[in-house]
Amino acid sequence: MAVNYTPATKVLPVDGIRLSTHAAGIRYEGRDDLLVVEIAEGSSVAGVFTQNRFCAAPVLLCREFLKSHSPRYLVVNSGNANAVTGQKGLDAAREICAELASLTGVETEQVLPFSTGVIGEQLPVAPFKKAFPATLKGLSEDCWLDAAKAIMTTDTLPKGISKQLEIDGKTVTISGMAKGSGMIEPNMATMLAYVATDAQVEPALLQSLLKQATDLSFNSITVDGDTSTNDALVLIATGKSGVVVNDANQPEFFTLLNEVCQYLSQAIIRDAEGATKFVTIEVDTAPDMETAREIAFTIARSPLVKTALFASDPNWGRFLMAIGRAPVKSLDVSKLSLWLGDTQLIEAGEPVATYTEEQGQLEMDKLEITLRVSLNEGSAATTVWTSDLSHDYVTINAEYRS
Amino acid sequence: MAVNYTPATKVLPVDGIRLSTHAAGIRYEGRDDLLVVEIAEGSSVAGVFTQNRFCAAPVLLCREFLKSHSPRYLVVNSGNANAVTGQKGLDAAREICAELASLTGVETEQVLPFSTGVIGEQLPVAPFKKAFPATLKGLSEDCWLDAAKAIMTTDTLPKGISKQLEIDGKTVTISGMAKGSGMIEPNMATMLAYVATDAQVEPALLQSLLKQATDLSFNSITVDGDTSTNDALVLIATGKSGVVVNDANQPEFFTLLNEVCQYLSQAIIRDAEGATKFVTIEVDTAPDMETAREIAFTIARSPLVKTALFASDPNWGRFLMAIGRAPVKSLDVSKLSLWLGDTQLIEAGEPVATYTEEQGQLEMDKLEITLRVSLNEGSAATTVWTSDLSHDYVTINAEYRS
Structure with a gap:
């Protein structure tokens, strides 16, 4: 019932990013509800998160981990928001990160957790532990659309998009995915969106570009005026294209980034809960x-x-x-x-x-x-x-x- | 479908206040949609009005007239809000006041106009002119409930209440009525409420008591967060009971006034559009x-x-x-x-x-x-x-x- 919205049939891979989804049975039956994203070493990662004061345990950990560590993995579940779950919720999110870290040989703080779903229920750790080995085996560059489906809750359709441009004869790709259709009035970012590019962008510049694009896209939409406790938007620059974003090509790159963010945020509105307009x-x-x-x-x-x-x-x-x-x-x-x-x-x-x-x-x-x-x-x-x-x-x- | 709300079967008359309703056919068919309230000479009148910047023509006139004149009549219609109607709307409201003034021998500025209903449609003057003679003939002390019905729009039930107390062996009555069930988040007052007492209250004190009671009642309710363009609350003190509100009895009087305002504002919530809770x-x-x-x-x-x-x-x-x-x-x-x-x-x-x-x-x-x-x-x-x-x-x- 989304308004003038047909999901992209293809979201282009981004060199340096691999993804995998799994039906971990965290809450939903018979569908993928777990996503793991692997980020190549040397990538820059920027994030913006909800300003809701009851922000969820994963949001608290993301903020903490990003201060000191460069992320190598994202772990995302749908069905349970792990919000307002107190110390237990924080412990659960940390244990999930630690488990994935030990399986992949990175530090716990290099794994960023994300959750979306019901607020106020404890997040079970066991399904993650059980699902991780198979999920890691499935990592692939080319499953952005499956990933976009795995993070859906009340969404009726997955949201993903790719844009490309040529800089100095080389192709730069930006791919992104998002979920969300209710509890939407993002304040800094909307409920779970991930955008990646193979351009090389210095971290401070990446954060600044993300903030600007967010204000023109995810921070300019509302479904019900209700700001989620779990909003998070992550932008990854792997640098694998060999193109460095600099003063000269930055406007061009920003335009593309903005197009991706506006497409995804508008897709959330087109697929808003009950939307007919x-x-x-x-x-x-x-x-x-x-x-x-x-x-x-x-x-x-x-x-x-x-x-x-x-x-x-x-x-x-x-x-x-x-x-x-x-x-x-x-x-x-x-x-x-x-x-x-x-x-x-x-x-x-x-x-x-x-x-x-x-x-x-x-x-x-x-x-x-x-x-x-x-x-x-x-x-x-x-x-x-x-x-x-x-x-x-x-x-x-x-x-x-x- | 109002929640735990049975309308009062009787609203007590207030000495010095006469009311009359009429089916003027302004918008609705087969029901009273016009109310005229007559206020005895020498009464104090206080009012609070919407803070919506697109306030309606009648609200603009009420504010203007109250600055310089003591009101003798209120004229209220339902079905048409006379809001965002430009100069034409102001002219129509003024013409209605002038007509009632000439029929009753008061000044135009002593007639306060109130409208509630659809925004953005011109208010026809002819139905008022046609209805006024019969309406004035029908003026009576004892028709508060009919009045409460005549001002309803999406309300399912009329809202009226009386409270009495003894001061120095004399009985003081406060009676009130209100309408409203949607576009309710009053900012200063809610959509059309009228409260009258036979106590004698000096105008500045009356305005101050009204402001305090409003903050604890009409300014503490919301249905949809939407502030009407036509909100108005009028408090009349006729003084006919012979009781003067002074420093000694003011707390007692305020408690009663507050009870009336809270009852009416809560009645609006109980009868809120679609309310089940x-x-x-x-x-x-x-x-x-x-x-x-x-x-x-x-x-x-x-x-x-x-x-x-x-x-x-x-x-x-x-x-x-x-x-x-x-x-x-x-x-x-x-x-x-x-x-x-x-x-x-x-x-x-x-x-x-x-x-x-x-x-x-x-x-x-x-x-x-x-x-x-x-x-x-x-x-x-x-x-x-x-x-x-x-x-x-x-x-x-x-x-x-x-």
Whole structure:
């Protein structure tokens, strides 16, 4: 039921990255729920993690391990978030890392753990230990799509993408995967995304590029305004292509990285829990970025806006209600203009006389809806993507513990 | 489908207040949609209004008129909010006030207009003009419940209450009514509430008492986090009981006023769009009130918390997720405790070992659910009331333009 979203049939391998999935039976039956990613020695790794104060045990360990060690393995499970599990949860995550480390001859701190699923249940260690030997045997460069499937919870479709460009006659590949469709309003990164490139990028620059791309992609989406306890986005640069990202080619590389991150984050919205619409909210000519973001996100989170979108009801008063309640320092509504697709609804704070309900209906009937707010108070602009609020969203979250 | 809510069968008259309702056909067919309230000369009137920046034409006029004039009439319609209607909407509201003023021999500015219903449609003046003569003929002290019905939109039940106390051997009455069940997160006042007393209260004191009571009632509820463009709460003191509210009896009077405001605001939550649960969220031992309120409201607004409440699912990880993402300056989760009813879930940031899913299920199965968060970081405390997010909420807001 995803909106205009067909998963990629192929995600290109990235030299220096091998992956393997396994049905470890951690929670789900009859499907892969464990992913191990092997990262070649000498790679740079950058990560951004949830700002939720109840961040999960694996997030705490990732932050700790990344301070002092260069990661060689990622271990990811779906079905159990290992969040709000106290010291026991931390111990379990560490034991899982230690086990994988001893099997592969690296240090415990070189294994980064990730979990997604139900919050507040203890993560069993035994299924990991049992599954690791077979999982490691299966490591392969060419199973990104299987990996994207193994990390799904309420997702209906896997999310993966590859982009390539030529630099100095050499091909650089960026491949990425993500999961997530509910509890989505990332604050630093979204629930589990992994992007890798064979370019060589110095660690500080890699972290900076990741932060910039995150703000334009994963930090610009919302399904329900609820920030996960487990959000994590990891960017790996193996350097195996022989291309070094430098001042000259950095813009080009960043554009590609941004395309991958935007594709994956938009795929999360297209596959959002119960989504029937893909909604783009643009706010421009704002006095500052904070005002632009607050207004865009207030519209994007409003249950009344989201139910009107679900109903394809051009009840545009709700858009203005949401703009008017946004927690911004100041807002001169008499300067504000509003467009629904190509149809202008509001000019200088007043309804456009020529607007007809039929025009509005035509725009709202579309699967992809764009709302544009011009504040005419400055030059800041932002774009946010969101989904609607449907019966299926309620059903999924009322009847199912992810 | 309201939760544990049976409307009062009687709302006591208040000496100095007469009311009348009429089926003016402004939008709805076959029901009263117009209310006129007459206020005796010499009464004090205080009001609080929405902080939504797109506030409606009637709200703008109320604010303007109250600056310079003492109100003698309120005119209220349901079905059309007269919000985001530009200069035309302001002109219409003013014309309605002028018409009622000329029929009753008061000044235009002594008539306060109120509207509730669809945003963005022009309010027709003719139905008011046509209905006013008959409506004025029907003025009576004893029709508060009819009035409460006439101002309903998506409400399923009218909301009214009376409280009395003895001061110096004389009886003081406070009666009130309110409407509202969606687009509810009042910021200063909720969508249309009227409270009157026959006590005599000096205007500045009346405004101050109203502000205090509002913060403890209407400003402490949320259905969907969406603040209406038309919120208004008016408190009238006619003085007809002969009792003057002074320093000595003010605490007693305030307690009663607070009871009326809390009853009405809680009635709005009990009758919230699609509500199947009445939820009380208490946050205590917070470092400051702002932190307490942000945490309480973040839980109350969270779609994932609200769908878990609808499902009676003790998925308490969602409560912690919401607490963890609350936009507060600081939060030491290692001190935090959490109770669901009488069952403790979290002690000092970790799950309580003796907790069982059965205990949680027992609490979540109740119609009235209390969640208590102790931060153990200070002495600030707050209580917020909210409803769940059900299929009916989606249906009501997707299929119906209120």
